[in-house]
Amino acid sequence: MDITGRKLFVKALQEEGVDTIFAYPGGMVTDIVDELYKQDSIHVVLPRHEQALVHEAEGYARATGKVGVCLVTSGPGATNTITGIADAHYDSIPLVIFTGQVPQNLIGNDAFQEVDIVGMTRSITKYGVTVRDRKDLGRIIKMAFYIAQTGKPGPVLIDIPKDIQTQAGPAVYPERVDIRGYKPNETVHIGQLKKAYKLLKQAKQPLILAGGGVNISGAGELLTAFAEKMRVPVVTTVMGKGAIPTDHPLYVGNSGMHGRYAANKAVSECDVLFSVGTRFNDRITGDLNEFAPKAKIVHLDIDAASISRNVVVDVPVVSDACIALERLVEWAEPKNTDKWIGRIAAWEEENPLEMRRDKGLSPQMIMETINTTFPQGIVVTDVGQHQMWATQYITMPRGKQMITSGGLGTMGFGFPAAIGAKLGAPDKDVVCITGDGGMQMNMQEMATAICEKTPLTICILNNYYLGMVRQMQQLFYGKRYEITCLRRNVDCPDNCKGPNAACPPYVPDFVAWAQSYGAHGVRVTTEEEAREALQQAKERTDAPTVIEFMIATEELVLPMVKSGNPMSEMILK
């Protein structure tokens, strides 16, 4: 018996095992929304903005390992998702985004709320298509879920015109789908892998670079075992953090623009760089000509197109990290790397990662207090200085997870992603570390957090500035703080060079704001207050807690490598 498209939509989601959908209504999805009313196996979350909706689905997907499912209407509903989709694309997060579309007879007419969303998102989705025939609906939804979560995961957008939603057609939702142009890599070329292993085995100063692919693949334990067996030190990217526990003796630290001194030195001095699941983005390499100048490079990645794109590699291996590392662990034989490990330890001693403690509540103190209060759970960050401090100082034992916007660097990501993570993992503590700027980019989501009763801990590091850009102005632009001061108002002098007694008060009052939503709010200025506030927040189960940490206004993220400079040229003080 035939059923309507809207009924098949819900059936498909149920057969995919979807338990949560992030949905915002609108004229072109009312039929599907009505169908969601009639079922109770899928929890429908109503965010307050479609961009945040996608970030929530991203947080959910990261926390659960499942596909994040989004439903929005046509036109502005669809265009609002674009930033979130791009974010998911860069960070390989599996999402299926359903957009409503005007009926097919109106497409091309500049109808009310009509946009070509498939066209607009073509370069930031793994796959996107408008359903043009009701009989294809089931197959296309199946394809979407299959493509989103296999191979290198990513977002898939399915645009469903209103007439397809109401039209009757086949009731079948296919169990599997065969796509002739899409065959994700499920094996590894043993010859190439052997070559890679041999190179590492012969190295005198070997180094493993673990990227986000290791975490996505769930290969952290294998990678750690491999490093242990061979006694090879490990550095990570921002997205790879946690691939090996941060307290592991072989872990050096993050490399890259704000990486640890010893980690960047190790990359610059190693003779074999064994990289897994990273695309050698410019934040990792700096000046390409000076990147790992002494090293032969092994590049293991699931995405063939990532290999030899930015850096020329000596041994490319196309594979999922787990599949390759399973083999590598079997082969691994101990090496004597004591001397090399000693050199790295000496670099660490030379310039340890540490912040001054004499300027009140320092970001390092805050991160350390968060570490003590939340030894496990999920840490979600926004984008900016606080994010870099978090990636530098948050400890990551096995089982703890960090969710951050690495590739696109999307301000406004943190808070909604934390809500999504909590919805996906209600039994885990979720801490959102954000800045005063990023927080204000999606603060309407407090309503979602309250209505979903997600007891999160939201740590706002408030320095009155859009700190990452201000840091550049401070270091490279003569302290001309144009449009980075969040206290500035129309009465301020034109040539302000920094905070002074005449500065206007900060808006908003984050504590009063949190309370106005029915959340808890507290402002802290000392380590003691911070500890207490975090502990109380952890114990609460009713509503989110906003903790505003007042930090020094001109605090810097260090070390820093200026964009485009070699990684060996770090600004340390």
Next chain:
Amino acid sequence: MEMKNRWIALYVENQVGVLAKVSGLFSGKSYNLQSLTVGTTEHEDVSRMTICVMSDDITFEQIKKQLNCMVEVIKVIDLTNVPLHMKEILFAKIKGLDGAGKEEVFRIAQVFNINNGNVKIADIGEDSVLLECTLTEHRNNDLIALLKKQFKGRVEIVRGGAVAVEAISTSCR
């Protein structure tokens, strides 16, 4: 790094938006697209594109990989060092000709015709001649250059972009 023209044959799903996706890759990633032609194959749900790009080795490898990533791309064939038959259709309309000018156009057509009869006089009027040429892209370039030199400002060019197919001797191996 040597920049040169390289050729790709691309089998893609014959669906709405696939051409936009493929051409969007070239603009979005700043690849230098020289020509792109597309038509359906013997299977009506499959189209074949012939793509020419100007690039160095590394970029060309990257282009092939990026094309391979696309769900709608069924197969990427690098035609760069493969024996090929390649042709491009070209119309050249030369205007403002007197009798001697027409003679000159005929002579040029004849010379370009010597090998295999691929330049025809498709149409003629009081003072203009229309040439229809099915030559290699390279040969068409030569013809255009010559016509533009001889009949400055009086030449109208319409090119179709090259199509290519592997030579039979290769296909049978």
